[in-house]
Amino acid sequence: MIETRELTRRYGDFTAVDRLTFSVEPGTVLGFLGPNGAGKSTTMKMLTGFLPPTSGTAMIHGHDIRSDSLAARRLIGYLPEGAPLYGELSVLRFLEFAAGTRGFQGREAIARVEQVIDRLELGEVRHQTIETLSKGFKRRVGLAQAILSDPPVLILDEPTDGLDPNQKQQVRRLIRDMAPDKIIVISTHILEEVDALCSRAMIIAHGRLLADDTPAALLARSRYARAVSLATPDLQAAASALSGLDEAGEVEIRRGLVTVFPSGKGDLFRAVSALAEQSAWPVERVQLEAGRMDDVFRTITQQTAREEAA
Amino acid sequence: MRPFDRTLGVLLKRELASYFATPVAYVFIVIFLLMAGAFTFYLGGFYEREIADLQPFFTFHPWLYLFLVPAIGMRLWAEERKSGTIELLLTLPVTAGEAVTAKFLAAWLFIGLALALTFPIWITVNVLGDPDNGVILAGYLGSWLMAGGFLAISACLSAVTRNQVVAFILSVVVCFGFLLSGLPLVLDLFRGWLPQAAVDAIANLSFLGHFDSISRGVVELRDLVYFALVIGFWLTANRIVIELKKAQ
Numbered sequence: 001m002i003e004t005r006e007l008t009r010r011y012g013d014f015t016a017v018d019r020l021t022f023s024v025e026p027g028t029v030l031g032f033l034g035p036n037g038a039g040k041s042t043t044m045k046m047l048t049g050f051l052p053p054t055s056g057t058a059m060i061h062g063h064d065i066r067s068d069s070l071a072a073r074r075l076i077g078y079l080p081e082g083a084p085l086y087g088e089l090s091v092l093r094f095l096e097f098a099a100g101t102r103g104f105q106g107r108e109a110i111a112r113v114e115q116v117i118d119r120l121e122l123g124e125v126r127h128q129t130i131e132t133l134s135k136g137f138k139r140r141v142g143l144a145q146a147i148l149s150d151p152p153v154l155i156l157d158e159p160t161d162g163l164d165p166n167q168k169q170q171v172r173r174l175i176r177d178m179a180p181d182k183i184i185v186i187s188t189h190i191l192e193e194v195d196a197l198c199s200r201a202m203i204i205a206h207g208r209l210l211a212d213d214t215p216a217a218l219l220a221r222s223r224y225a226r227a228v229s230l231a232t233p234d235l236q237a238a239a240s241a242l243s244g245l246d247e248a249g250e251v252e253i254r255r256g257l258v259t260v261f262p263s264g265k266g267d268l269f270r271a272v273s274a275l276a277e278q279s280a281w282p283v284e285r286v287q288l289e290a291g292r293m294d295d296v297f298r299t300i301t302q303q304t305a306r307e308e309a310a
Numbered sequence: 311m312r313p314f315d316r317t318l319g320v321l322l323k324r325e326l327a328s329y330f331a332t333p334v335a336y337v338f339i340v341i342f343l344l345m346a347g348a349f350t351f352y353l354g355g356f357y358e359r360e361i362a363d364l365q366p367f368f369t370f371h372p373w374l375y376l377f378l379v380p381a382i383g384m385r386l387w388a389e390e391r392k393s394g395t396i397e398l399l400l401t402l403p404v405t406a407g408e409a410v411t412a413k414f415l416a417a418w419l420f421i422g423l424a425l426a427l428t429f430p431i432w433i434t435v436n437v438l439g440d441p442d443n444g445v446i447l448a449g450y451l452g453s454w455l456m457a458g459g460f461l462a463i464s465a466c467l468s469a470v471t472r473n474q475v476v477a478f479i480l481s482v483v484v485c486f487g488f489l490l491s492g493l494p495l496v497l498d499l500f501r502g503w504l505p506q507a508a509v510d511a512i513a514n515l516s517f518l519g520h521f522d523s524i525s526r527g528v529v530e531l532r533d534l535v536y537f538a539l540v541i542g543f544w545l546t547a548n549r550i551v552i553e554l555k556k557a558q
Contacts, residue, residue, distance in 0.1 A: 048401040051557040074403040084394030086324070088331040097327075100320030101402045129331070145398075 001025055002047065002153065002183055006056035009042050009207075016042040018207035019056065024200075026152065029179050031198035031215075032187040035301060039207035040187040041081045044157050047185070048078045060153055077151040079159055083142030087131030091122055091141055094130060095148065102149040116144040119174065135162035143171065147178065154184045160193065172197050191293035195219070205301045206308075219291030221299070227289040228272045229259045232281045241279060247271040259289065317404050318412050325416030335420065338382060342424045345374055350431065362439025367431055368449045368525040372489055372518055375460045380481035382421065383464020384474045386413045387552070391472035400556050410549045414465050414541075421457045425450065445527030452524030455537040456517050460485050462544035469551040488540075492516025 007020040017039040024030050032040040045051035047058055049069040058065045063072040086094055095116065099109040117123055120140040125133055130141060139162050146154060159175070160168045175184060175197060188194065194201045195215045203211040203218075211218060219225060232238050239258045243251045248271070249263035262268040269288050276283050329335040346367065350356050354366025390396035399409060435441050464481035471477050490496045492513045500509050513519065520533040 045397070045557060050397050050401050070403055070405060073401060076401070078398075078401045080394065080397040080401070082394060084398050086328060086395055087393070088328050089324075093327055097320065097324045098402070100323070101317060101404055103316075103403075105316075 001062075002058065002060055002185070004047075004056065004058040007043065007046060007053050007058055008055045009039075009046060009051065010054045016207050017046070017053075020204075020207075020209055021056075022202065022209065022212060024183050024185065026183050027180055028200050029175060029184045029186065029198045031194040031201045032185065032204055033189070033191070033194055033201055033297065034187075034204035036189070038204045040204055041157055042207075043204070044078075044081075044155050044185070044187060048076055048080075048155055049073050050080075075151055076153045076155055077146035077149060078154075079142045079146045079156040081157040083139050085130050085138060085141055085145075088129065090127050090129055091117070091133075092126045094141065095144060098145040098148050104149070112148055116148050119147070120144045121170070136164060136167050139163060140167070140171070143174075147174075152182055154178070154182060156184065156186045158188060159186055160188070160190065168193075191297060195293055203297065203300050205304055208304075210300050210304055211296075215293070218296050219293060222291030222293075222295045223261055223299075224259075224289045224295055225291035226268065227259055227261045228269050229257045229285075229287050229289055230272060230276065230283060231257055231285040232276075232283050234281070238276075238279075238281060241275060242272065245271050245275060317408050318415075321404060321409060321412030322416050322419075325413055326420065329416070329420055334382075334385075338378065338420075339424045339427060342374070342378055343427060345378075346370070346428055347431070349374065362435055362441040364431065364435055364441070364446050364449055365525070367428070368453055368521075371453045372456065372521060375457050376482060376485055376489060379421065379457055379460035380464045380478050380485060382417050383461050383481055384468050384477040386417060386465045387469035387548075388472055388474045388477045392474075396556060400552075406549050406552045406556070410465070410545055410552060414462060414545055414548075417461055417465070418454075418458050421461065422454055425454055425457070442527065445525075448527045448529050449525040451529065452521050452533070455524070455534070456521045459488070459517055459537050459540040459544075462541040462548070463488065466544045466548035466551060469548055470555075488515065489517050492519040 001023060003023040004020055007017060008015070009017040020039075020043060032043065034040050042051065046053050047060070047065065049065050049072060052066065060072040060075050063069075063075070065072045086097070089097070092113065095113045096109060099112050102112075104112050117126055120143055122137070122140060122144060125137055130138065133141070139159070143156070143159060146156065154175075156175075160171050163171060172193070175186070178184065179199075186193075186197070198215055201211075201213065201215050201218055202209055211221075230238060230242075235253050235256070235258045239251045239253055242248055242258065242260050245260070245268075247263055247266040247268040249261045252259045252261070260268060260272060269286075273286060276286065349370035350367040354369060356366045359366065387396070390399060400406065432446060435446075436443070460481075463484050464477070467480040467484060468474075468477040470480070487496075493516070497509055497513055500512060504512075514536075520536045523530060524533050
């Protein structure tokens with residue numbers, strides 16, 4: 001379990017992470033979500049013992065990151081921001097080094113290295129110098145190093161940054177496969193990733209925790225959740241008729257669609273379909289909208305910005 | 311618990327692998343050998359003296375090291391900071407002490423290798439005459455210890471910056487101070503107003519004095535302790551700098 005207590009980091013007057021308190025159970029893929037400079041990376045640097053907190057602390061399976069850092073670090077696999085690597089070494093040499101620092105020797109070290117080379121499909125570049133690799137390969141070498149010892153806690157700062165869509169898919173699959181008995185913390189600014197990968201999401205801005213929920217619950221906060229969109233030739237007429245419905249709240253026309261947001265009363269989808277049928281509109285398409293993560297994200301982060309300005 | 315020395319071995323191996331994976335190692339060794347040779351034969355008058363010893367060879371080592379050792383030491387930490395690998399290194403289950411020691415030892419062994427590769431000059435002097443090989447061995451030992459002192463200073467100063475040029479210049483200046491503290495140039499500054507004991511203490515800090523006695527074949531415990539203390543002091547400072555400002 002990861003437990004943080006009032007974890008805080010200040011740089012002079014600037015507070016990068018502000019009294020962050022949360023706990024994470026094994027079996028969780030936790031996504032840190034936030035604008036650039038929100039404090040995601042700073043939090044990760046503190047969890048991995050690289051950056052000492054200004055105040056507060058965190059426990060990694062009972063080991064305090066301040067007083068028992070070495071024991072805490074043994075339990076963590078870490079992919080730092082930008083995946084820094086020893087560029088002059090070959091992939092194989094580098095991974096052998098990582099295995100050595102984790103205490104693996106001889107046959108076991110070789111087996112571990114081969115296993116991650118296989119899992120991250122690094123076979124073709126194993127003898128290549130790291131600095132000559134593409135961004136995608138470098139990121140995967142960084143990931144290979146992090147998962148090599150099969151640690152109970154994985155902290156991955158933007159694990160899919162710089163990967164092409166297929167590689168992204170592959171890394172997400174890898175993370176999902178490892179998820180059941182581990183704590184995995186990822187940071188990302190790709191919103192769909194949270195939905196695709198995480199069992200829990202925390203929205204962080206200005207160093208503060210703004211929302212902490214499952215992606216589904218966060219999506220339900222979107223105004224688009226359970227809205228109904230309709231494509232028909234006469235959008236204006238449809239819009240004015242639809243706004244008369246009890247079940248309908250706001251109505252919007254965008255990009256050839258009329259979107260009706262629920263008022264909270266009754267079943268909007270059924271009401272819209274019934275009205276469309278009654279009015280005999282030549283309906284091309286009706287769809288029930290899902291919540292949109294970018295909408296939730298924008299609402300939550302901007303709301304706080306407004307509150308702060310006021 | 312893993313033993314300290316195994317982690318140290320892993321880190322050491324990685325460091326040495328990096329030397330030989332880049333031109334650093336080869337350039338350093340070639341330049342070191344060329345300059346050591348040039349100093350010995352042209353400035354030291356190796357042949358003209360017609361004495362079978364390596365005194366002209368060792369005499370120039372302090373000046374050779376003054377520039378070449380900071381060149382090796384400047385990258386130790388500054389490069390890790392610049393490339394961000396310091397974050398990778400120090401979040402692995404290794405202590406700052408292990409990392410500092412491993413980096414120092416790797417560089418020191420490497421300089422030792424360069425020094426060992428000057429063996430043709432030892433063969434030469436043995437072919438031409440009948441030198442005291444005990445004195446020569448002591449000279450090599452003293453030279454290597456002095457290189458360790460320079461290296462510990464350079465390693466520590468490399469940790470305070472991410473800029474290798476700054477690290478190099480700082481190291482040369484501090485090393486120069488340690489070299490000169492035994493010469494009248496420095497001592498005369500203090501002689502007028504400091505008690506003799508303090509002046510002697512400053513004179514005793516000099517690398518040159520301690521190196522000279524070892525290279526003349528007098529291996530005294532106090533000279534060995536002196537270099538061990540200098541190395542220990544600067545490596546401890548190095549560890550503290552890393553622990554205090556690893557993320558900056």
